[in-house]
Amino acid sequence: MEKEAKIYVAGHRGMVGSAIYRKLQKEGYENIITKTSAELDLRNQQAVTDFFAKEKPDYVFLAAAKVGGIVANNTYRADFLYENLAIQNNVIHNAYANGVKKLMFLGSSCIYPKMAPQPLKEDYLLTGTLEHTNEPYAIAKIAGIKMCDAYRDQYGCNFISVMPTNLYGYNDNYHPQNSHVLPALIRKVHEAKMNNEKEVVVWGSGSPMREFLFADDLADACYFLMQNYNEPHLINIGTGHDLTIKDLALLIKDVLGFEGELVFDASKPDGTPRKLMDVSKLHHLGWKHKVELREGIALAYQDFESRY
Numbered sequence: 348m349e350k351e352a353k354i355y356v357a358g359h360r361g362m363v364g365s366a367i368y369r370k371l372q373k374e375g376y377e378n379i380i381t382k383t384s385a386e387l388d389l390r391n392q393q394a395v396t397d398f399f400a401k402e403k404p405d406y407v408f409l410a411a412a413k414v415g416g417i418v419a420n421n422t423y424r425a426d427f428l429y430e431n432l433a434i435q436n437n438v439i440h441n442a443y444a445n446g447v448k449k450l451m452f453l454g455s456s457c458i459y460p461k462m463a464p465q466p467l468k469e470d471y472l473l474t475g476t477l478e479h480t481n482e483p484y485a486i487a488k489i490a491g492i493k494m495c496d497a498y499r500d501q502y503g504c505n506f507i508s509v510m511p512t513n514l515y516g517y518n519d520n521y522h523p524q525n526s527h528v529l530p531a532l533i534r535k536v537h538e539a540k541m542n543n544e545k546e547v548v549v550w551g552s553g554s555p556m557r558e559f560l561f562a563d564d565l566a567d568a569c570y571f572l573m574q575n576y577n578e579p580h581l582i583n584i585g586t587g588h589d590l591t592i593k594d595l596a597l598l599i600k601d602v603l604g605f606e607g608e609l610v611f612d613a614s615k616p617d618g619t620p621r622k623l624m625d626v627s628k629l630h631h632l633g634w635k636h637k638v639e640l641r642e643g644i645a646l647a648y649q650d651f652e653s654r655y
């Protein structure tokens with residue numbers, strides 16, 4: 348990407364979009380276009396068509412989406428399918444129609460088959476049944492990946508798809524029901540500590556395994572791939588390490604200094620048992636994460652404390 352290029356970061360107020368925005372600023376890009384969802388609702392086809400025709404961006408990072416944790420995905424099933432399909436249809440098609448040089452679309456590790464072999468290789472996509480709780484989100488994301496591939500095949504567009512693992516970091520969502528596990532546990536442990544409570548409730552059995560990547564590392568990888576990766580095949584972004592939800596909760600307790608007990612709520616879903624990324628393709632290209640989990644949790648907690 349040339350330093351004077353016009354770059355549209357869709358979803359710049361979100362956790363990922365804001366990290367990409369910071370990374371681009373740090374690299375010296377000054378012509379970055381942003382719009383909040385109130386200014387430009389990406390579900391609105393005409394509005395997106397008008398926006399692209401007027402702004403004519405050179406590059407697009409598509410980090411706008413309807414996003415949430417396991418319960419949000421399972422509760423708002425229609426919204427996750429409809430909104431994500433609409434956003435990505437409008438942005439990807441208009442990127443093609445207005446000659447965007449390169450676009451990055453974000454998938455997610457949760458769209459691989461539920462019982463795929465571990466670690467997850469890129470070519471396991473569409474080889475088995477999806478996890479029920481996030482099937483609508485996964486179907487939308489798979490459509491987005493296939494749309495990038497189809498526009499490359501038919502029209503020669505350089506649209507790439509990346510597959511991030513579970514993320515956390517600055518500007519994360521700390522909603523008690525709709526957030527992902529890591530921010531949810533930071534909030535619960537913080538509140539239990541402040542209120543001198545004796546226990547914290549962890550959803551599910553605690554046995555599922557998850558891999559976590561700090562969002563600023565993800566942004567660094569996205570920038571690296573935008574510069575160096577021009578293939579139709581998707582590429583995983585992660586650390587290559589995972590842990591059980593129970594061990595994650597113990598680590599968060601330790602970082603935040605809470606000495607109470609963990610209680611497991613079996614009425615809540617476990618979801619996919621494991622989704623560890625095979626990151627060998629990314630490592631061979633020369634990129635590796637920098638922020639380890641303990642350090643990242645401490646940074647996210649500082650951000651949480653400054654905002655709540």
Ligand SMILES: NC(=O)C1=CN([C@@H]2O[C@H](COP(=O)(O)OP(=O)(O)OC[C@H]3O[C@@H](n4cnc5c(N)ncnc54)[C@H](OP(=O)(O)O)[C@@H]3O)[C@@H](O)[C@H]2O)C=CC1
Pocket residue numbers: 357358359360361362363364382383384385387388389390409410411412413414434453454455456511512513514515518519520527
């Ligand atoms: N969080 C995670 O663990 C993971 C995330 N991803 C992917 O990363 C991307 C970003 O996720 P994340 O940053 O966590 O999500 P956030 O919820 O933090 O941010 C989403 C952003 O999307 C924007 N947005 C949502 N709906 C619309 C709309 N209708 N019109 C315009 N903008 C809209 C919001 O804009 P506004 O603030 O202006 O309302 C918001 O800034 C998504 O594609 C997600 O699937 C992939 C793997 C894991």
Ligand SMILES: C[C@H]1O[C@H](OP(=O)(O)OP(=O)(O)OC[C@H]2O[C@@H](n3cnc4c(=O)[nH]c(N)nc43)[C@H](O)[C@@H]2O)[C@@H](O)[C@@H](O)C1=O
Pocket residue numbers: 414415416417418420455456457480481484512513514524525526527528529531532548549550551555557592615616617618619
């Ligand atoms: C990134 C990915 O995120 C989603 O998948 P997920 O990894 O299953 O999501 P999660 O972070 O919400 O939960 C991970 C695990 O943790 C357990 N868990 C314990 N206690 C809490 C808790 O308090 N909150 C939450 N949310 N989960 C908890 C929870 O029961 C589950 O076993 C996809 O829907 C999809 O949207 C997607 O892209």
